[in-house]
Amino acid sequence: MFSRIRAFFSGTAAWRLAMRSTVVFAVGSAVLFGAMYALVAQAVHERGDSWLIGESETLRQVALTTPRDSLYDRILEEVAEIATQELAFDGRGHRTANVVFILLKDESGKAPLWVGPKDASDFEPEIATLHLQHHQAAFLHVPGWKLPFRVVAADIDPPGTSPAADGRIYIGLLDTAAHRLLLNLRLWFVFAWCLMVGFGFLIALLSLQRMLNRVDAITRAAAGIDTADLSTRVPPYEQPNDEVARLTRTFNTMLDRISASVNQLRTVTDSVAHDMKSPITSIRGGLESALSTEDQELSREYVAHSLEHLDRLTEIVTTTLDVAEAEAGALRLHRTPVVLGDLLRRLGELYLPAFADREQTLTLALDDGLVAQADVRFLNRVFSNLMENELRYAGEGAQIWLSLQVASGMAVIVMEDNGPGFPPEMTERVFERFAKGMDSEGHGLGLAFVKAVMVAHGGMARAEHADAGVRIVLEIPVLPPGEAASLLAQQKDGKLQTLLS
Structure with a gap:
């Protein structure tokens, strides 16, 4: 059963991530538990060392103050016996398994005083290997004893004499209660560590699996997308509002944009095919008629008619490519300083006869001195598109106003008329490609091109609500006066040098 569960999870990213995080957690918690155990063990040993030092100091004082007569050894032995019995019982009066030994050696040549278990011969060789300073503690491992003794040494020399000149006291303690406490502490620490690591791994695995299931839902949605059906969406996650939820919303938004782009592409393709079908059919029909007739004049008329349709076809393709490049940010601009007022004034004068033929009036209100760093070719086409739209759709006798002014570092160009205006269904879509009214004779690319170039x-382009007619607003950045004057002077000098050369 567990092998099947492991086989199910081991191939997932959740398993690998949970294992890595658990290893880091296990190492960190092991270091923490080890540090805690070391602190507790140090405290326990210091407690035992304090008792040993205290008892050794008591024996040392007794040895120093007791007269060296026949009762000297007896008194020291009685005091040592009393010291060994202090830890024989616990606080509740129960006998403990603690073991205490005391070894007193002097320089008189007498046999050492030994108070403790068994014979001193098991302990003396091991004690001789210890090189302890006064009141220094160390562990002593004695053959036949499973647990080590804690031993403290104390010199019985009066102040001012050489160390160990009068003998040395060794007092050792086998504190079974402390060893049992530390053993139980180690077992509990290991148990708690295993429990924490196990639960930590399980929680990490389940949490990561739940999170990655949401990521997998995005993967399945992406895999289920094809060109025929773009309606697949990932179920949104409102709670928790985390990175995966934001990724889900971003992914669904991206799918919405892709779907809209594909639908727009289909619409554009259908519109281009429809708009190109009529000129191509006319071209084919005109050329076939020119080939089938023997009348030279009529043949020339058919060919001229076909050329007009070719020009219309070329205009559709060129404008479509320009709009696509501009919207993709790939439009190649040859920027030069352009005096916007002069450009609009020349175009207005150019179109005045056409406006007069339709009994339309054009009123100009242009601020002079506004210079933009722009491609004059595209600006000419933009403003020409606006003029052509006024000629076609403003109606006979319409009044047209064209103004230019500056606001917040932007040149604001406003084209307004009192004609019939846009159809209600077109107001929000006038700058979309191939968007045109039912009565429009154009291709629906003019205003899309205008916005793309701006x-x-x-800059930008927008259509504003007007009481009557149409109001188109264009904005384009203008140069500061000082910089504009400098660039225009350089441009003039360059043209002069070209003429002289």
């Missing part, structure tokens, strides 16, 4: 120049 955006490519760092």
Whole structure:
């Protein structure tokens, strides 16, 4: 059963991530438990060392103050016996398994005083290997004893004499209660560590699996997308509002945009095919008629008619490519300083006869001195598109106003008329490609081209509500006066040098 569960999870990213995080957690918690155990063990040993030092100091004082007569050894032995019995019982009066030994050696040549278990011969060789300073503690491992003794040495020399000149006291303690406490502490620490690591791994695995299931839902949604059906979406996650939920919303938004782009592409393709079908059919029909007739004049008329349709076809393709490049940020601009007022005034004068033929009036209100760093070719086409739209759709006798002014570092160009205006269904879509009214004779690319060029120049285009007619607003950045004057002077000098050369 466990092998099947492991086989199910081991191939997932959740398993690998949970294992890595658990290893880091296990190492960190092991270091923490080890440090805690070391602190507790140190405290336990210091407690035992304090008792040993205290008892050794008591024996030392007794040895120093007791007269060296026949009762000297007897008194020291009685005091040592009393010391060994202090830890024989616990606080509740129960006998403990603690073991205490005391070894007193002097320089008189007498046999050492030994108070403790068994014979001193098991302990003396091991004690001789210890090189302890006064009141220094160390562990002593004695053959036949499973647990080590804690031993403290004390010199019985009066102040001012050489160390160990009068003998040395060794007092050792086998504190079974402390060893049992530390053993139980180690077992509990290991048990708690295993429990924490196990639960930590399980929680990490389940949490990561739950999170990655949401990521997998995005993967399945992406795998289920094809060109025929773009309606697949990932179920949104409102809670928790975390990175995966934001990724889900971003992914669904991306799918919405892709779907809209594909639908727009289909619409554009259908519109282009429809708009190109009529000129191509006319071209084919005109050329076939020119080939089938023997009348030279009529043949020339058919060919001229076909050329007009070719020009219309070329215009559709060129404008479509320009709009696509501009919207993709790939429009190649040859920027030069352009005096916007002069450009609009020349175009207005150019279109005045056409406006007069339709009994339309054009009123100009242009601020002079506004210079933009722009591609004059595209600006000419933009403003020409606006003029052509006024000629076609403003109606006979319409009044047209064209103004230019500056606001917040932007040149604001406003084209307004009192004609019939846009159809209600077109107001929000006038700048979309191939968006046109039912009565429009154009291709639906003119205003899309206008906006694309303005955006490519760092500006914008919008259609505003007007009481009557149409109001188109264009914005394009203008140069500061000082910089504009300098660039225009350089441009003039360059043209002069070209003429002289």
